[in-house]
Amino acid sequence: MGATVKICGLSDAQHVKAAVSAGARYLGFVFFPKSPRNVSIERAAKLMVDVPVGVAKVALVVNADDALLDRITSETLVDMVQLHGSESPERVAQVKARYGLPVMKAIGIAGPEDVAQIERYAGVADQLLIDAKAPKGADLPGGNGIAFDWRLVQRKYWPCPWMLAGGLAPDNVAEAIRLTGAKQVDVSSGVESAPGIKDDRLIAAFCAAAHAAN
Numbered sequence: 001m002g003a004t005v006k007i008c009g010l011s012d013a014q015h016v017k018a019a020v021s022a023g024a025r026y027l028g029f030v031f032f033p034k035s036p037r038n039v040s041i042e043r044a045a046k047l048m049v050d051v052p053v054g055v056a057k058v059a060l061v062v063n064a065d066d067a068l069l070d071r072i073t074s075e076t077l078v079d080m081v082q083l084h085g086s087e088s089p090e091r092v093a094q095v096k097a098r099y100g101l102p103v104m105k106a107i108g109i110a111g112p113e114d115v116a117q118i119e120r121y122a123g124v125a126d127q128l129l130i131d132a133k134a135p136k137g138a139d140l141p142g143g144n145g146i147a148f149d150w151r152l153v154q155r156k157y158w159p160c161p162w163m164l165a166g167g168l169a170p171d172n173v174a175e176a177i178r179l180t181g182a183k184q185v186d187v188s189s190g191v192e193s194a195p196g197i198k199d200d201r202l203i204a205a206f207c208a209a210a211h212a213a214n
């Protein structure tokens with residue numbers, strides 16, 4: 001059966017093409033200046049123009065205000081907004097209503113108490129991104145290349161689609177899918193040769209492993 005793939009943190013045309021050719025169905029563009037994958041709105045707008053229909057263009061923001069989201073949604077062809085900060089369920093609902101776009105809410109997992117938080121968003125977000133919680137003092141709320149204990153989400157069910165993320169890479173994604181039953185997976189640093197530098201071969205290997213997993 002395999003899993004659907006999101007490649008996150010794209011910032012150049014070569015790797016957008018590589019992700020599309022490898023069969024990724026979601027492409028993530030990071031609008032967060034502290035990230036090595038941060039991309040300008042102008043650049044993201046240009047990158048999104050050539051993405052084929054059927055591949056979702058996802059804008060990743062962290063505690064973004066309406067001014068930033070107004071610009072991203074009016075100047076780019078974004079299909080989905082990923083909220084990867086401490087946004088409340090009410091903020092998720094507000095963003096959905098204001099932009100009329102599907103919203104994916106990221107939830108950081110370190111222990112069972114974090115898994116309990118997922119319920120708060122499952123009824124309001126269109127998708128959930130189940131990611132590793134950032135370590136204390138980390139600059140980034142995600143994109144740290146850290147995995148959480150996948151057993152924490154074994155045999156868990158939520159009333160909306162969800163994506164597994166956090167420390168995934170070509171050599172562990174099949175195991176992650178097998179252990180968690182994830183139908184969708186998301187990767188940022190695990191397909192890079194250096195922070196922010198995507199690698200075509202790793203993108204292809206990740207997609208092949210995820211698509212072949214069962």
Ligand SMILES: O=C(O)c1ccccc1N[C@@H]1O[C@H](COP(=O)(O)O)[C@@H](O)[C@H]1O
Pocket residue numbers: 008009028030032035036037038060062084129131140141142143144145146165166167168186187188189190
């Ligand atoms: O990718 C980033 O730079 C990033 C910055 C800020 C918030 C989230 C970010 N990435 C998201 O985090 C997951 C996990 O990243 P990784 O694969 O462990 O590096 C990634 O899939 C993005 O959705």
